Amino acid sequence: MSKSNNVYKDAFNRCLRLLDETKSLPSEPELGGLLGVSRTTVRSILSRMEETGLIAWDKRNKTVLRAPKPEDFFPEEETDSLAEIIERSFMRRLLAGGAEAGMQINELELAREIGVGTTSVREFLIRFSRFGLIEKRRNSHWVLKGFTRAFALELTEIREMFELRSAAAFVALPEDSAVWVDLDMLEVEHRNLGAEIAARFNEFSELDERFHRLIHRASHNRFIVDFYDVIAMIFHYHYQWNKAEERQRNEVAIQEHLIYIAALKSRDPGKVDAACRKHLKSARQTLLSSIPEGRQPQQG
Amino acid sequence: MSKSNNVYKDAFNRCLRLLDETKSLPSEPELGGLLGVSRTTVRSILSRMEETGLIAWDKRNKTVLRAPKPEDFFPEEETDSLAEIIERSFMRRLLAGGAEAGMQINELELAREIGVGTTSVREFLIRFSRFGLIEKRRNSHWVLKGFTRAFALELTEIREMFELRSAAAFVALPEDSAVWVDLDMLEVEHRNLGAEIAARFNEFSELDERFHRLIHRASHNRFIVDFYDVIAMIFHYHYQWNKAEERQRNEVAIQEHLIYIAALKSRDPGKVDAACRKHLKSARQTLLSSIPEGRQPQQG
């Protein structure tokens, strides 16, 4: 086996959802743009849709014949990219205890366990290394540095530095910048979510990421923008792991965001600084509280 | 061909230099530690040294028979790791003009041109991507962002933020910390180099890196420490590229470093801040002046 066709399967599923909305599908290039895949993949999708009687396809006519049934969809797990599969496996091992700092990481073992080739694991580890949780020994194995208290403190130190600067840059943006519209929309989303917090509290983490990314983008600095990937990754798994008090935490965070948004809109640097600091401080507390104090990380 | 034995060749060459100094070589594990390679490699080295009549080897007796001749050494170019070879080729292309921002990077073409496998090129690009000069399009090619003025400004913005903070952390270090000894030694090296600047000005870049890394380490933050890799890489190639006024630039930098060192030793945060800012400002000017103003980078 050389390469899975998850791109095709994932795009196929997304295309099925499009079928509900229209009587006929657009042109191949347009569909490609819509689904974010090449025409080659679009044509594979159309072929299968024709075969399974979902559409009638004759050149530019792609008429929808019937609504998609659950059986038409590819199973969810077949639509993930290898990188996602590896990342999930790896993070599960990392967070599911027994992952002591200093422990060595074995590419071959990981590859066998996940059932993929070593090349993919190697590439994953190289990509993952920028998160600062693992480190390579020259022509030898990788070493786990561990998701420790020190890691969380170092991470949040940079985050605070970057976000304070980005927020300051944000208020200096011209009145007609598109960010103010984005900010207004995010404010509405925050209010809506806040109103239905009991039912939808688990939708917060996605909104949180979009909000902070908007602010970081104002820095116009690729290193700051890219660093948010580290934060997003950590918070993504952290949220999955630490469900304690989730609803209440998110409720507090929404309120802090609203104050932060109001400060940004006031364009008062002092207010922004204060609101930003306050929110980041509680975000740090949340993260730290999820890390067991216990054992100190190994030196060296 | 599967894997080059550059580790062995490089270690062999380094081991040859050791031969000059002693009548007999130490034990295998000790040699391994000294050369930074495994015993397996040490034994290959010893085997060849025996074959070529450099030593007599019988168990723990490894007597030096003759001094190494130039022919005993492996050629320099065979001692480089593939990663180094690829990086050099890639940077040459990048800096040697014709590398427009927005241009796409072809893995296969790069691999063929350098004469290596695609896997190595892929891994290199992934590792290199953290420098912010290239970016990957999902399931598609890499895009060159270019060594532009914007890049230099974004890089130096972070550098200044990180170094000011590290320098502030530095002065807060306890009196008995080992860094003060390191700082004293670096000061001496600066004075020596300053005295012989005419003959040794090209040795500055290495000293510069050691000095700044010492300061960054005081931050005790892996993200700050790791970020210096980006700066070091850029300055490394920048120095190779831009030889204009090199001697004078380095002379100025040495003086700035000495003032900076004095400020650190005074432990006066205000002085440190001023000296640090001043030096970083001129470092930024130097970097910017080497980037042709010309064409504006494409918006992506």
Add this chain to the structure above:
DNA sequence: ATATTGTCTTTTATCGTGAAAAAACATTTT
């Protein structure tokens, strides 16, 4: 003329494979 489809070529993603290098284990020497 321009956008769309049909066909062909190139590139990327991933695997298995084999040599280099590391690491583990067993044996000998001091």
Add this chain to the structure above:
DNA sequence: AAAATGTTTTTTCACGATAAAAGACAATAT
């Protein structure tokens, strides 16, 4: 018994090969 040497096993590194996916080019329809 501790450290070194001898031997075997494992792991990393790098390659070529192959299917998936993208992209380029040619032919056709509005």
